[in-house]
Amino acid sequence: MRYPKRIGRLPVPGRKVKLAMAAMLLATTMAACGGDDDGDKSGAPKAPADIPTLTNDPLTLSFIWFEWPPAKALEDFANAEYKKLRPNVTVKVNTVPNANWHDAMFTQFAARKTDFDIAILDSQHIGEAVTNGNILDITDFVKKNIDTSAYNPYLLAAYGQYPQAETGQRDENAKLYGLPLLGDTWTMIYRKDLIGEKAPQTWDEMISVAAKCQADNPGVSGLAFHQANGSDAAAVTYNTVNGVYGGNLWNAKDRKIEGVLNDAAGQEAMDVLVNKMKPLTAKGSGNWFIDEVNASVAQGKACIAFQWIAASGGLLDPKQSTLGTTREQILGKLGFATLPTQKTNLVPLGGMGMHISAYSAKANQNEALNFMKWFEQADVQKKWAAAGGVPSRTDAIQSPEFLNSSPFAKVYADSVPRMRDMWNVPEYAQLVNIENTNVNAALNGAKDPKQALDEIAKEQQKVLDASRKKGGGGL
Known part of the structure; x- marks a missing residue:
């Protein structure tokens, strides 16, 4: 993988920032679990199976991601390659600090208005977005336009399916809300x-x-x-x-x-x-x-x-x-x-998928569907690998273009069958905050390791139990 030649800087938030973030995470996740939200609880709106007529007018297709080399690689790649198919379209990948990534997306989702068309979600974010109806259900679109047999079933499940039946498996009858963008481990x-x-x-x-x-x-x-x-x-x-x-x-x-x-x-x-x-x-x-x-x-x-x-x-x-x-x-x-x-x-399991904002303009949603169909093609996935991406299609993962692209490409290829994800539920933001805080405390000597782990289990269980009582939860 040939990413832009920089390591980059990701800021580590201070205590006050962390506390503010925690409050936002709690508020956002509670909305996902029921709360006072008056949105559609039945799930995400459906995308059409067929891509509607695309506009020939100038259009900017906007993504949101966090600051790291693959974000720049994606923008450069899309503007070089997708423009060959759609010269009127400019792709913009907007970035935020990693620590603010979740909130940058979900505060806009909560307002029912986004300045992005495609959200690049961590696998664990999907449940929250689906529960609130923030992203499109693309199940019918995928059935008609994407060769799902070309992927390891777990990668499709991790980057797009909700709910997930079991880590490492995919339910062929489950709905899909996204497609792979970047694999990782x-x-x-x-x-x-x-x-x-x-x-x-x-x-x-x-x-x-x-x-x-x-x-x-x-x-x-x-x-x-x-x-x-x-x-x-x-x-x-x-x-x-x-x-x-x-x-x-x-x-x-x-x-x-x-x-x-x-x-x-x-x-x-x-x-x-x-x-x-x-x-x-x-x-x-x-x-x-x-x-x-x-x-x-x-x-x-x-x-x-x-x-x-x-x-x-x-x-x-x-x-x-x-x-x-x-x-x-x-x-x-x-x-x-x-x-x-x-x-x-x-x-x-790392990596992320592409998910279409339910609040994006129709012309932009249509363009997003077209982009996703284009991006998931075998030849495009191989070009993406050569440009600095980590593909998810099996043929691209096993291609010379990818395996010869870096000394760690084969590491990824060999690791795909071994991957395990975290909890893919709407309560994810709360669960990960509890675990991060306590593991970090144990590593820094502020808590006894056993005490820290027991507190993680106890507090995470409270989150799931409270959500169940309110009628939330994804599994």
Whole structure:
């Protein structure tokens, strides 16, 4: 993947900003769960199966995403390639800081008026948007225009289906509200010159290798990973370790978290994260997210790091790295591998889908449908891969255009069958806020690890139980 040659900066919100964000998240999610909203509770409005006549007048098709290299890559790619088909259309990808991404979309959704036509939603945002009727139901459109057999079923489910039956599966009869835009997962980045050419194969081995590397190389930390109390940073890190050590985030069928998340496997995962992994991180890394991990790797200050693949392109830029003056020299020191296994081989599902705003003008909704149909074609997906995207079509994932595009493309291809998502429910914003706060506190020594995990399970269970009483909830 050849993203724009920059690592970028993602601000980490301060305490006051976090508190304000938490209040907004609570208000927005309560609206999704019933509240006083007088909107249509029956679900999202339907898009037509056939694309209506498109306008020949100048039109700007607006997206909303967060600030990172793929956003610029998408805008450049669409304006170069989609204009060949629709010269009257200009694509604009508006961006906001990652920490504000959810609120930037859902405050406009709550007002029933958006300045964007296509919302790029995290998989976990879909339930909230569907429950409030904020995005179009594109089930009939997909049946008529998209070859669903060309995708791994779970990627279609994760980026568009609601509700989801079970992580890793897709219900062929379920409705679809979006289509894949960018696939993603974590890659393990390791210093080949410090730990050897072969990547650690198990999580325990990885920790042992990182500890030795740290001891042997003063000034270099054994590990670098996301720990921040913002976006979903700390939560994804814990959930990844939880999955690897055989834990579960919840029992989706029974909407049960307490006693599941904090069972023996969950407690072991928290102990590994806080007491074995955290001591191998750099001093002051308790609020690290994407940029800080990238900077640590680029400056040669980490033996092993974990990062989203879609955010890793800048690591190969000699202008930003102390590891070499050429891409080849950097790759002589950096290796990229799928995550180590332990009791399971699970990896976190990242990436996002495209979803059409229910409040966009009809001409723009029509254009959005046409764009989605165009974007999901095999040849376009391969071009998107070559331009810096991470495709979701199986033929594009396995194509030379993608596999040869970066040293971590094969990591993604090999990881797709191993992916596990979080909770795809309208209450997601509250659930992730609870988990981020407590995991971050445990990592920074403000809470005992067991106490933190028990509090996460207890508070998340309260959210689901309260929603059920109000008639909310997606499963």
